[in-house]
Amino acid sequence: MRLFFRDSLFDAQLLRTVGHSCYGGADVAECLAAAHRIREQDCAAWFRVWMELAGRLHTEAAASLRGGHRTSARDAFLRASNYYRNAFVFLLQPPVSPDLRRAYDLHRQAFRQAAALMLPAPEEVAIPYPQAPLYGYFLRAAPHDAAPRPTLILNGGYDSTAAESYFFNAVAALRRGYHCLVFDGPGQGAALIEEGLPFRPDWEAVIVPVFDWLAAQKGVDPRRIGIIGASFGGYLALRAASGEPRLAACVADPGEYSLLAIFQARIPRGVPAVLLRAILRRRRRHPTGGWALRRGLLVHHAPDLADYLRQAASYSLAGREAMIRCPVLICHAEADDLAVTARQVFDLLTCEKEFLSFRRSEGAGEHCEVGARLLFHERVFNWLDARMA
DSSP, rough: OOOOSHHHHHHHHHHHHGGGGGTSSSOHHHHHHHHHTTTTTHHHHHHHHHHHHHHHHHHHHHHHTTTOHHHHHHHHHEEEEEEEEHGGGGGGGGSOHHHHHHHHHHHHHHHHHTTSSSSSSOEEEEEOOOOOOOOEEEEOSTTTTTOOEEEEEEEOSSSHHHHIIIIIIEEEEHHHOOOOEEEOOOOOHHHHHHTTOOOSSOHEEEEHHHHHHHHHHEEEEEEEEEEEEEEHHHHHHHHHHHHOOTTTEEEESSSSSSSHHHHHHHHOTTOOOHHHHHHHHHHHTTTTTHHHHHHHHHTTOSSSHHHHHHHTOOOTTTTTGGOOOSSSEEEETTTTTGGTTTHHHHHHSSSSEEEEOOOOTTOSSSSGTOOHHHHHHHHHHHHHHHHHO
16 A cells, blocks of 8 residues: 555655554654655655654744643654654664764654653653663553553564654553553664664563563552564564563564564575675665665674574574463564564464454555554454453
């Protein structure tokens, strides 16, 4: 489904950003007006235009706040935060550039300013972790002294951040009475850009201390802590469930079994290794076609493509399927090529499980059902409520 751009990646990132409009992260015509100012595959213009829009909203939000208009300020800060994130998405490549750092800092600052105007205000947290504290927000659906509630760990993917997880899943969870935690793990957001921590395949080593911290918070029922993984977080959440038996439920959006298998599904069969290396080197230089490769080098701290592929092989659930004991919901969007292993995951699981498909015809066929998150949350939280509420 094409929204505006002929380039599929530009269009996907535009739809991702516009899709957050249902939870206050965008205004549709505002985004389309920005898109009209950007030429196809012009990543420099992409950065400039989205930064200008975010900056204007950031300034307007500050003026609203000075005038005592807290709701207007909060809403503008939220949109500015999302637009700053969208601005830097194509800068995710090694080395981390000053522009990436600046845009990320503004993205985080704008969300922090919005959070201060929410009721109740999210609690900014630093979760103890061996290499560096993990930055995030704990958002409560009820006061500290209320009865313990079910709580969700919201896990982003390759290029998401704690702040974007607010739009992806947190607002929907809060509206349904769940506390939730959004955070940047190794390879993501602050952990990557500020602390230099790359991804790690044994994600249970990340979620165990996150779970420990969360279970100790007032108002959290430690028997009802679940996890939702979005995008590459679909693999991370499943991997976490294989090593953290205290999780009460797991949603993988989409279900991902193996990073290498997803990568291989995009490569024509029978291509000689020498030719493949040459193809990948050329693709890496393409403004949009090579973005996923450049991003992968950054988030895995891989010195070259060969090392990236070697690392990708370790991101697999092979041999761990039976270790997942909690109920699992595997999501699959019809047009999402990153969901190619979703059915494989589902078939290999031995726990209580359900497979949930989303179709193009209902507007939910794109990666992570972007643009149709209300429909996604309707179905996913109906499933979660039956197991955690």
